[in-house]
Amino acid sequence: MKLYMKKSLYHLKLYIIIPLIFSGLSILSFIGAYRIAAGRIQAGVDPAPHLLLWGGLFGGFTFVCGLFLIRAILGPVEKFVVEAESLGVAAPNDSKQNGPSGKDEMARYTTVFRQVSEVLNRVEARKLFPEIVAQSKAMRQVLSQIKRVAPTDSTVLITGESGTGKELVADSIHRHSQRSGKRFVKINCAAIPETLLESELFGYEKGAFTGAAARKPGKFEQANGGTVFLDEIGDMPLETQAKILRVLEEKEVDRLGGMRPVPVDVRVVAASNRNIQEMVDNNEFREDLFFRLNVFPIQLPPLRERPEDIPFLVEAFLSHSDKEASVSPQAMHILCAHPWHGNVRELRNVVESAMLYSQKTVEPEHLPPALSGSMAIPTPVGVFISREEESLDLDYRLQELEKGILVEALKRSDGVQAQAARLLGIKERSLWHRVKKYGIDVSRMRRKPGN
Numbered sequence: 001m002k003l004y005m006k007k008s009l010y011h012l013k014l015y016i017i018i019p020l021i022f023s024g025l026s027i028l029s030f031i032g033a034y035r036i037a038a039g040r041i042q043a044g045v046d047p048a049p050h051l052l053l054w055g056g057l058f059g060g061f062t063f064v065c066g067l068f069l070i071r072a073i074l075g076p077v078e079k080f081v082v083e084a085e086s087l088g089v090a091a092p093n094d095s096k097q098n099g100p101s102g103k104d105e106m107a108r109y110t111t112v113f114r115q116v117s118e119v120l121n122r123v124e125a126r127k128l129f130p131e132i133v134a135q136s137k138a139m140r141q142v143l144s145q146i147k148r149v150a151p152t153d154s155t156v157l158i159t160g161e162s163g164t165g166k167e168l169v170a171d172s173i174h175r176h177s178q179r180s181g182k183r184f185v186k187i188n189c190a191a192i193p194e195t196l197l198e199s200e201l202f203g204y205e206k207g208a209f210t211g212a213a214a215r216k217p218g219k220f221e222q223a224n225g226g227t228v229f230l231d232e233i234g235d236m237p238l239e240t241q242a243k244i245l246r247v248l249e250e251k252e253v254d255r256l257g258g259m260r261p262v263p264v265d266v267r268v269v270a271a272s273n274r275n276i277q278e279m280v281d282n283n284e285f286r287e288d289l290f291f292r293l294n295v296f297p298i299q300l301p302p303l304r305e306r307p308e309d310i311p312f313l314v315e316a317f318l319s320h321s322d323k324e325a326s327v328s329p330q331a332m333h334i335l336c337a338h339p340w341h342g343n344v345r346e347l348r349n350v351v352e353s354a355m356l357y358s359q360k361t362v363e364p365e366h367l368p369p370a371l372s373g374s375m376a377i378p379t380p381v382g383v384f385i386s387r388e389e390e391s392l393d394l395d396y397r398l399q400e401l402e403k404g405i406l407v408e409a410l411k412r413s414d415g416v417q418a419q420a421a422r423l424l425g426i427k428e429r430s431l432w433h434r435v436k437k438y439g440i441d442v443s444r445m446r447r448k449p450g451n
């Protein structure tokens with residue numbers, strides 16, 4: 001709030017103004033009471049009845065002022081909360097059923113604001129990183145790490161199983177950095193024979209070895225001003241590791257057969273699906289290079305630890321297709337229950353190949369037999385549980401079970417959440433939270449007309 005006085009501008013916060021108004025009112029009532037009492041005593045009259053009357057009037061006036069202020073402040077807040085609830089951005093308010101409770105009011109506002117800020121967070125993430133599906137908390141944490149580290153020049157070490165999106169993250173770090181105008185040069189240390197790796201990385205002079213007919217700049221020189229992505233760094237020979245350390249420390253490369261070092265300005269992002277710390281302990285990876293790379297570590301969780309991402313990844317892969325495609329709830333169920341040891345890459349391949357087999361809607365029979373083999377067997381409640389019991393992680397299994405029961409109830413209720421909540425014997429609000437947690441697309445639970 002701004003207060004204009006003469007030509008100078010004063011900024012006063014609301015939480016200063018309100019106490020000021022009320023202290024002003026109490027000073028006014030004190031002065032009023034004093035004057036009435038003094039006047040009455042002077043006139044030789046008992047001041048008590050007048051004081052009571054004026055006290056009541058002042059009390060009433062203060063109450064009306066307070067009411068007005070609170071309404072002015074809380075009115076828009078209440079409107080916002082109701083709108084957020086009715087739009088489904090926040091959980092529906094069930095205090096209507098339980099009777100209004102002032103005690104719950106603040107808790108309700110706090111919850112709604114938290115949920116809305118979560119949604120805004122997701123919207124911002126989708127806007128900033130449209131190529132990365134990150135519905136789960138773990139992946140959203142990864143996005144905030146990217147946001148934090150990208151503008152700096154820090155070395156980043158990305159670890160995670162194969163197919164979890166390490167290259168995608170490395171590319172995103174480059175695109176959100178000040179080096180984005182320059183090149184992002186990738187080298188897969190595992191795919192290049194040991195004998196060629198150094199010449200690929202550092203380049204060579206003409207005649208450096210048989211076949212070196214002309215001078216060739218290496219990946220570091222090619223990426224000058226940009227980013228070098230060292231993929232599968234865990235597969236780099238120890239000798240080459242020492243040279244990489246030198247590049248990082250001295251910011252120069254030695255071409256093979258070269259007489260003097262060439263200065264380079266690159267940021268290094270490395271990735272590995274191996275446990276580098278363990279490799280250091282086994283003397284398979286240089287400790288000094290590990291510390292130099294691990295300045296900012298990013299760990300990508302395997303897909304089986306974030307199944308809530310699966311429906312959103314599937315949607316993203318469907319949207320890449322030219323034809324209008326969808327996945328039936330049963331097929332989605334199977335996709336969500338699979339352990340995905342090949343992670344996102346395997347899921348993408350499965351969805352893409354299923355789309356080729358299906359006309360429009362991907363059904364269980366369009367999924368590859370390997371997937372159908374590990375597929376789900378119905379439990380008494382019709383829940384699917386994978387037969388490949390490699391992961392016996394209790395929390396994961398229980399979550400899968402819970403998700404299956406929720407989907408079953410939603411399907412039986414034709415997607416009507418109030419009815420599904422009744423079936424499950426839980427509150428609608430509680431169902432809403434779980435539906436959000438598991439990223440269940442309720443619209444897919446509705447029976448299509450004619451079915």
Ligand SMILES: Nc1ncnc2c1ncn2[C@@H]1O[C@H](COP(=O)(O)OP(=O)(O)OP(=O)(O)O)[C@@H](O)[C@H]1O
Nearest residue numbers: 131132133161162163164165166167168273344345
């Ligand atoms: N969160 C995600 N959102 C959208 N697509 C993803 C996501 N994670 C991975 N992918 C896709 O999965 C595929 C594999 O990802 P990527 O190549 O980055 O994995 P990787 O961890 O580098 O694999 P590898 O260790 O085998 O090199 C790519 O097509 C990538 O676009």
